[in-house]
Amino acid sequence: MKAQQLLRGELEDADLEREVEQRLLFTKFEEAQNWARKNALFPLGFGLACCAIEMITVIGSPRNDLSRFGAEVIRFSPRQADLLILSGRVSIKMAPIIRRLYEQMLEPKWVIAMGACSSTAGMFNNYAVVQGADKFLPVDVYVPGCPPRPEALIYGIMKLQDEISGDPAMGWRERYRAEGTEERPDDGVDVA
């Protein structure tokens, strides 16, 4: 009732002041945007090896219920996804394909290296496996484990959400010194 009156302009003075104070929240536009981004992560439906089974359990199962954190909607097109979870060992034959998938994703985009293999090649210290996915991809969060516990991956996703609510554009770019490589520079020019 109060909201209706507020919109109609029927509230005045002290009532109006109190209503505005209770009903409205002021923030910066960017922070609201990042809040929306971090609570609507769309992972790419993409599995590499045995960790993929664990990733599916985390993202898809009601037991772990990633929708509590707003990241459960798997998108099977890289153009609609903004989170790439590297779940498993990355063979050198697969690396260019992953890189291509990553480049098809729209900015802002994030990468989680899940498990020992995609972080450092783990036990596969040999000719066939890329020694850590960060050799060809910027990685935001590394989740150790072989495979990681579901809680560990959820914690990794929450860490990523912390990063996003801070400054999403500079997440990996800061660490990899890649400032200025944004596909759509966030300088406020001609955003529409």
Place this chain on the structure above:
Amino acid sequence: MPDATGLELIAQRVRENVGEEAVRDTVFHRRSATLDVAPESVHDVLAYLRDEDEEPWERLMSVHGVDYLPAEPRLGVHYELLSMERTDRLNVRTRVGVDDPRVPTVVDLHPTADFQEREVYDMFGVVFEGHPDLRRILMPEDYEGFPQRRDFPIGGEPVIYTFNEPKLPRWYD
């Protein structure tokens, strides 16, 4: 598996029908019978065993590559035959040198050998002459070398433990 006597009988029949030089040796070890054949007569031996032998071996279960370093000739190709009728298995193997490893293909006899010969080529560099599509199957197509050969470097990166850290100071730079 055929027993040692059965293996000798098979070898005898192969020698009579394919050629005296076809069978180089017979090995009966741990109830597993192996026919060691000359590389150039692999196709003839398998064709004889599939079609003409009185105990036909109609099924090729798998093709393996082996590197016998330092023995010579270094590379080996193993064919594992199965008779569903007699529930019996026979191994046929051949040895080729590492300099010019060439073995006739058996894809026309056993179509299942297609991918398996490609894998042996990919990993060991054995060239199967007459194969319809001899390309790498597991490694990238521009990969150099044959990674399962024993003299191939294992690759990867050195891992730092406490015992080798002084030997590899800042290897990651």
